[in-house]
Amino acid sequence: MAKIKTKFVCQQCGSEASKWLGRCPGCGEWNTMVEEVAVKKAEITLTGMPASKPKPISMVDTSAMPRLLTGVGEFDRVLGGGIVPGALLLIGGDPGIGKSTLLLQVATGIAEKYGSVIYISGEESAAQIKIRAERLGKISNNLLIFTENNLETIIVEALQHKPALVIIDSIQTMYSPDIPSAPGSVGQVRESTGKLMRFAKESGIPTAIIGHVTKDGNIAGPRLLEHMVDVVLYFEGERSYAFRVLRAIKNRFGSTNESGIFSMEQHGLAEVTNPSGLLLAERPQGAPGSVVLVYMEGVRPLLIEIQALVSTTCFGMPRRMAAGFDYNRLLLLMAVLEKRVGIMLANQDAYVNAVGGFKIVEPAADLPVVLAIASSFRGTAVDPSTVVMGEVGLTGEVRMIGRVEARIAEAAALGFKRFVIPAGNLSSLKLARTTGLKLIGAASVSEAMEAVFV
Template sequence: AGLNEFDRVLGGGIVPGSLFLVGGDPGIGKSTLLLQVADLISRRHGKVLYVSGEESAHQTRLRAERLGKLAPELYLLAETNLTAVAHWLAEMKPVFVIIDSIQTMYNPELPTAPGSVGQVRECTGQLLRMAKNGHTAIAIVGHVTKEGNIAGPRMLEHMVDAVLYFEGDRHYSFRILRAVKNRFGSTNESGIFAMEETGLAEVLNPSAMFLAERSAGVAGSVVVACMEGTRSLLVELQALVTPTCFGMPRRMAAGVDSNRLNLLLAVLEKKVGLQLQSQDTYINVAGGLKVDEPAVDLAIILAAASSFRNAPTAPDMVVMGEVGLAGEVRAIIRVEQRIQEAVKLGFRRFVVPRGGTKELGAKFPDVEIIPVASVVEAMDTVLGG
């Protein structure tokens, strides 16, 4: 398609004759992303048809003008009748088609309303046949429910070749595109974009963006190297531990699993001896990013202990490691890749699990590798006991 982050998620690009689904919260930027992709494809490969069922032709053109995406081979059709859409596909023979959105399309032969289970299933089936028979790639936009799932029948995700989720917090500028299903590539990739006035811009160095406003020497702040697909990201994990005003202490987490936080605080109390029963604990991943891998366990524990003791960690230190219920620090995957990313940004001290770190010292002679086997050992190393 020519948009590197988008191509990365799809495994190298869009396969001709494929049908893929793009879902995301309202206003997150799904239509903007696909309009930019349509513009690039039309300039490189030929005719592209953008079918808008939610906006008028005038409204869609205004958005394209604002983004500067008015290519000669990019055509717009404001239509919700799938029979009319099929007619224009056969007439124009475009290389790429965007249906925005599948919940607005209807087959006039069915008595049900647009967006119903039967309509969504039938319209998707017809689009699938059009894509395979006409060797035309088709992208369909799908609405999501409050639970974050694609609205409509569950079968919808099984019918398409790829399912992409466009995620992000509308209070922040960055967006993440993830593949949860891909018949033509890996589902471990992710693309990172920043929402700007002229549309979505690719973020070439996301770690630097997430750490741009970090304050050094602040208690409760720890930098952790996590994996987003096959890409290593450095993010700041913040903790605030303060005496509670209630009978039951509060535990709140933004960006990490709250159940995981409760588990790790229990490890701190049992294995380290920190008295947190009367302390409110708040954990936040700066920038609004959501991190769900076990490698952030050690960072959560050290950030909470740092805030509790009011003892800041070293500003050039990166922490990574999974923590077990016995207080042990377990090995994680791709430690070398995480360190390489951190070295680029000037970090020189790395607290890592002891298992599988024998060769890291030889590979990174200019940095300090600190292997730890337990939470107690990590506390002694990072916070002085």
């Protein structure tokens, strides 16, 4: 008879304790320890794995691992060229952001090219999934819908059908009979993911699982979950905006610098092939407080408009607000403007916005934010054909940034002719690639303002 014991596991980090604790000893969070009844098995074995012996890495054959193209170009781009057979993918994102819609489109693309796909749903009925598929306008007889929560039953059905892809929606609704705890608990998520990993590796069938996220934006369950899978993708975006960004946080088969950009339309997610043109389509001409930045979304350059509004405050304490930009970074840059340039903002409300719902996190946005604030404060517009980029230090210097040539090439393709960049980057540019463009190197914020406000 199996020996049963009780333990307490943290829902945030997976730390274990023999008794209940108010505060987790691992992550320090309060009231996250939950009771689990674990069944201790005598032995756990992996069956079906081919016997192997150590051999030189140069003799390892990879020709039998052709990638599966999903038909969703941006999805394939993020993965590095398609889905690798036997891979275990984890897709996370906020509720309602479009995770199920994205994977339903991927499932349809795989079903049309490679054969049957099993879509396992533990949250929706088969009728609900069909309604979504009809809205997307893509119905395939090779797409099999299976509403089930028992992981043992799911694996048996998958081994019988031998599909080209298995999709689990979502891992928090699945349960294994071996663990006597509720679906979504730390033990169930860990055990279910482990079984799916063994299934994918032994059968060679790629498996994609959807994971819920916590209020902090992390995938719910133990952190071990992200270590077990081969690929971790995050689907992000503001629900009030149409744009969605798919990022690879972990990818054992490719780069994590790629990103895919989608637009949520009436008929599902549409790939955005020219996001820069769409982001600047409604940009006002000659309006103070508007500056264009070339932002690197992974390795893809995007042109984003930075807007600032500065007005005299009606209260004793001026307000500072930032949308799509770090609030503390905004305070730092405004302090640099006051101290190093002499623009007094102590009695001014300041608002900064990155148009399009993108969250700007790289240092190259510092100089555009500074110049947008100065432009709004002075009431002077920046030349519409000018692009600004650069990191700003506390002494007012403009520091070098990465991938300047790629940024300039993207902006030049959209008709921009004038570029204000860090002086350090100007000396390292290959002039042959920038023929016909006016490049201005700025070593400080003061020099950048002199170049912009002529």
